[in-house]
Amino acid sequence: MTLRTIARWDAQAVLRDRWFLATAGAFAALVLAAALVALSAVDVLGVSAFGRAAATLIHLAMLFVPLIGLTVGAVWIAGERESGSLVLLLSQPVDRRTIYGGKFAGVAWAMGGAVAIGFGASGALLALRADADRVASFLWLIVLTILLALATLAIGFAVSAAAPTRSRALGVGLLLWLSLVVLSDLGLLGTAMVLRLPAPAVLLLGSLNPVSAFRLAAVIGVTGSAELTGPVGLYAVERLGLFGVLLGLTAIPIAWTVGAFWYGRRAFLRAVEG
Amino acid sequence: MITIDDLSVRFGEATVLSGVTLTVPRGQRVALIGANGAGKTTLLRALLALVPFTGRAAIGGHDVRGDGSRARALVGYVPQTPAFPRHLTVAEVVAFVQDVRARPADPLPALAQVGLAHAAAKPVGVLSGGMTRRLALAVARVGDPPVLLMDEPASYLDAGGEALLRGWLEDAAARGQTVLLATHHLNGLQALVDRIVLLEDGRVRADAPLGLLREARWFEVRAPGPAPRLPEGVDLLPASNGALHLRARPRALPALLRALGDRPVDLDQPSLVDVLREVRR
Numbered sequence: 238m239t240l241r242t243i244a245r246w247d248a249q250a251v252l253r254d255r256w257f258l259a260t261a262g263a264f265a266a267l268v269l270a271a272a273l274v275a276l277s278a279v280d281v282l283g284v285s286a287f288g289r290a291a292a293t294l295i296h297l298a299m300l301f302v303p304l305i306g307l308t309v310g311a312v313w314i315a316g317e318r319e320s321g322s323l324v325l326l327l328s329q330p331v332d333r334r335t336i337y338g339g340k341f342a343g344v345a346w347a348m349g350g351a352v353a354i355g356f357g358a359s360g361a362l363l364a365l366r367a368d369a370d371r372v373a374s375f376l377w378l379i380v381l382t383i384l385l386a387l388a389t390l391a392i393g394f395a396v397s398a399a400a401p402t403r404s405r406a407l408g409v410g411l412l413l414w415l416s417l418v419v420l421s422d423l424g425l426l427g428t429a430m431v432l433r434l435p436a437p438a439v440l441l442l443g444s445l446n447p448v449s450a451f452r453l454a455a456v457i458g459v460t461g462s463a464e465l466t467g468p469v470g471l472y473a474v475e476r477l478g479l480f481g482v483l484l485g486l487t488a489i490p491i492a493w494t495v496g497a498f499w500y501g502r503r504a505f506l507r508a509v510e511g
Numbered sequence: 512m513i514t515i516d517d518l519s520v521r522f523g524e525a526t527v528l529s530g531v532t533l534t535v536p537r538g539q540r541v542a543l544i545g546a547n548g549a550g551k552t553t554l555l556r557a558l559l560a561l562v563p564f565t566g567r568a569a570i571g572g573h574d575v576r577g578d579g580s581r582a583r584a585l586v587g588y589v590p591q592t593p594a595f596p597r598h599l600t601v602a603e604v605v606a607f608v609q610d611v612r613a614r615p616a617d618p619l620p621a622l623a624q625v626g627l628a629h630a631a632a633k634p635v636g637v638l639s640g641g642m643t644r645r646l647a648l649a650v651a652r653v654g655d656p657p658v659l660l661m662d663e664p665a666s667y668l669d670a671g672g673e674a675l676l677r678g679w680l681e682d683a684a685a686r687g688q689t690v691l692l693a694t695h696h697l698n699g700l701q702a703l704v705d706r707i708v709l710l711e712d713g714r715v716r717a718d719a720p721l722g723l724l725r726e727a728r729w730f731e732v733r734a735p736g737p738a739p740r741l742p743e744g745v746d747l748l749p750a751s752n753g754a755l756h757l758r759a760r761p762r763a764l765p766a767l768l769r770a771l772g773d774r775p776v777d778l779d780q781p782s783l784v785d786v787l788r789e790v791r792r
Contacts, residue, residue: 253598321594330584
């Protein structure tokens with residue numbers, strides 16, 4: 238009951254947060270625009286509108302969802318701690334684990350809702366105008382995006398719980414976003430070339446990044462093959478099968494969510510109670 | 512109701528509290544006084560498990576760390592610098608605490624009690640210091656907790672707010688609430704507490720009931736000329752600036768003034784804190 242109460246209040250708080258509204262709004266608008274553009278070209282090119290829309294949506298999700306999750310998560314607890322308003326909750330008869338869980342659940346609910354609304358609108362548009370038979374692929378994309386949101390939010394919360402100040406938490410959050418979204422693939426590519434890593438190692442290292450895992454799982458899930466994912470994806474499907482790869486890749490953001498949540502809660506308890 | 516046993520707090524190399532032992536029985540109102548940095552705020556925060564500490568602290572028999580939720584269920588807390596989530600309105604802050612304490616109710620009556628009903632729809636970010644303090648008082652009373660921990664509750668309050676606070680402290684006594692009030696000066700609240708505890712450098716230096724302090728209170732009397740025949744209850748102190756310097760118990764003061772006749776008299780009464788320090792010696 239208390240966890241739900243805290244979650245409800247924090248969901249309300251995040252829905253009043255200007256940064257969250259701006260980034261989630263931009264994400265939803267771009268997702269909708271991507272669907273409209275994909276649909277407008279369908280007759281000219283004769284190529285699946287869904288395929289084009291999905292490719293754009295995957296890239297939008299890769300950019301925006303970790304940005305929202307990491308930055309909003311990073312300032313959520315650190316900001317309240319710095320302003321002193323966290324004491325209001327810490328002095329109430331609520332277990333500190335419940336406070337952390339409730340706050341995470343509230344922001345996660347709001348983020349999940351934003352993703353579902355953004356994707357839902359464009360999904361409905363695509364289903365009405367073209368490719369109604371690809372609803373399952375679209376739902377798969379929504380589920381994966383929500384899992385990516387949860388993973389990056391959990392990492393952001395962990396940063397927030399461990400960071401001494403709001404500004405440092407935000408800095409670390411942005412650095413992580415840059416690393417996970419931009420630098421990680423480049424770093425992996427360089428490492429693989431220099432160290433001549435075998436394919437299984439590249440696959441393992443690449444998919445440890447929840448953003449990369451999302452991209453691979455989304456592309457494989459939507460297209461039904463690993464052809465667009467390069468040799469590493471092909472190797473993985475050959476060894477594990479399509480279902481096995483999807484299962485493994487889906488487990489990555491879940492593992493990040495659980496691990497980061499656990500670490501963040503521990504850091505929160507240590508910071509609060511010593 | 513509140514039991515603190517050998518409680519110590521260290522922040523890095525600095526020892527903020529050292530071996531504090533204190534018991535506050537149910538229904539007692541205790542003023543915790545001391546200079547800035549004496550450790551008053553830290554002691555209250557330790558009772559809410561907001562700072563790491565060694566030793567033991569319990570509220571209503573519940574260990575504040577091992578059984579913290581139950582301990583905090585008994586406590587209403589007014590922090591030294593109250594802060595609230597800035598996105599909430601005044602009414603939402605009270606509603607939030609009512610929700611968390613599973614005491615859902617209309618927040619307006621609680622706000623009316625502290626004179627904030629007119630500001631119910633305002634965001635907390637626009638409140639003045641005094642209004643923020645009043646809101647903290649309203650929040651501390653949600654669920655009518657049997658223990659009130661108040662950290663400098665009178666600061667920023669105007670005359671109306673202070674009257675409200677005094678009324679609440681009187682009310683607390685009538686209702687059998689336990690109050691631990693930290694302040695660096697009593698500012699007229701001394702009549703509303705039952706006991707004063709002096710903290711210095713993180714240690715309890717003195718602890719006395721108010722009745723004893725009142726009895727022990729004296730007057731400092733300075734007057735020119737030789738010492739008259741001193742009535743009982745008056746001590747002769749070393750002369751200050753050539754003037755006669757006397758210390759008189761309250762009951763001996765009329766007789767002393769009569770003995771001094773029509774000499775000009777400089778009369779001074781030390782604060783209860785000064786008396787507490789003297790009692791300690």
